[in-house]
Amino acid sequence: MVYNMNGNCRTKLIQCIFIFLVLLKFVNAGENNQHDLIANTISPSDKLLVVTEPWFPYNYVDSKGEITGSSTKVVTSVLKHANIRYKIELYPWQRSFSIAIAQDNVLIYSIYRTPSREKFFHWICPLLSSPIHSVYKLSRRKNLHIKKESDLNKYSYSITRGTFLHKLFLSKGMEEGVNLFLTSSNKSNLQKLLKNRVDLLVETEEAIVQMLANLKLPNKTIEKVYSLKPEDQADLCMAISKGTPSHIIDKVRSSYQALYPNINLNKLDKFIQLSEGKKN
Numbered sequence: 701m702v703y704n705m706n707g708n709c710r711t712k713l714i715q716c717i718f719i720f721l722v723l724l725k726f727v728n729a730g731e732n733n734q735h736d737l738i739a740n741t742i743s744p745s746d747k748l749l750v751v752t753e754p755w756f757p758y759n760y761v762d763s764k765g766e767i768t769g770s771s772t773k774v775v776t777s778v779l780k781h782a783n784i785r786y787k788i789e790l791y792p793w794q795r796s797f798s799i800a801i802a803q804d805n806v807l808i809y810s811i812y813r814t815p816s817r818e819k820f821f822h823w824i825c826p827l828l829s830s831p832i833h834s835v836y837k838l839s840r841r842k843n844l845h846i847k848k849e850s851d852l853n854k855y856s857y858s859i860t861r862g863t864f865l866h867k868l869f870l871s872k873g874m875e876e877g878v879n880l881f882l883t884s885s886n887k888s889n890l891q892k893l894l895k896n897r898v899d900l901l902v903e904t905e906e907a908i909v910q911m912l913a914n915l916k917l918p919n920k921t922i923e924k925v926y927s928l929k930p931e932d933q934a935d936l937c938m939a940i941s942k943g944t945p946s947h948i949i950d951k952v953r954s955s956y957q958a959l960y961p962n963i964n965l966n967k968l969d970k971f972i973q974l975s976e977g978k979k980n
Contacts, residue, residue: 746948747785748940750775750807751796755886756910758810758828758936761790771810771827774960775938778824779807782955784948792884794862804943807952812864812934821939822949824956830935831904833865835926836893844899846926855899856881858889864934865902887911893922902928 752759758771767788779786786807791799800808801820813823835852837844846852853873859866861882874880881898883889889901890911903911905924912919940949 748805748807750786750788751799752790752809753793753796756907774827775809778955781959782951793860797862800941804941806941807938809938810936811939813937814864814934823937823939825935825937827936827938830933833902833928834924835900835902836922837900837925839920839923857900858883858892858898
């Protein structure tokens with residue numbers, strides 16, 4: 701009688717273990733499916749190095765040592781929405797641009813989309829409404845006047861190396877080392893102007909005001925003498941290096957369109973088509 705009871709218990713125990721193992725298999729399968737779903741959404745490879753330059757108010761380091769600015773906020777909001785991990789590094793413009801061309805999985809901002817740069821990146825535009833670039837002189841330079849575009853070539857300029865302004869002024873007949881002097885940053889351009897090493901610099905008004913404030917100089921230290929024509933301006937964008945996997949680019953584009961649906965993405969494509977016939 702005792703033997704029969706033990707046998708029944710063993711049979712029931714085996715049945716319970718079998719049922720438990722079957723249930724455990726289904727639970728694990730469900731967990732694996734959930735893990736696969738998450739993995740498809742956030743892959744370890746979905747990571748971008750984000751590079752930019754110091755340029756107030758679009759991308760700059762704040763008092764806490766953090767990279768911020770109006771462009772930075774747009775870029776980070778898009779990448780977070782796209783579930784893409786990222787790290788932002790701030791370098792002089794030429795270095796950021798070189799990294800973005802040479803490496804895969806790199807996003808660069810705030811970058812102007814021009815025909816000569818078109819082939820290097822996947823473009824997401826516009827990032828923000830484009831600021832107007834103007835020409836500035838020291839206010840005390842009373843003998844310096846620009847009334848028309850041809851007057852620009854009479855004077856010397858300090859321009860950040862590798863920027864779209866660098867190429868623009870070369871296209872207008874200016875020569876490096878003669879009347880076009882190159883630096884690594886906007887701050888250096890202002891220093892050259894203040895030290896009378898060049899006659900003029902080209903910058904946006906917001907950046908000029910901030911740089912003067914940082915030096916504790918009044919706004920009246922320099923004055924605007926000319927604004928570039930609309931056709932000489934370009935649109936601000938973010939751009940992703942060519943070797944980046946297409947699914948990452950698609951994620952960024954989709955999130956950009958979801959967060960900023962009122963921006964016309966075809967606007968700059970028309971600009972590029974019209975400009976391709978021009979000399980680069």
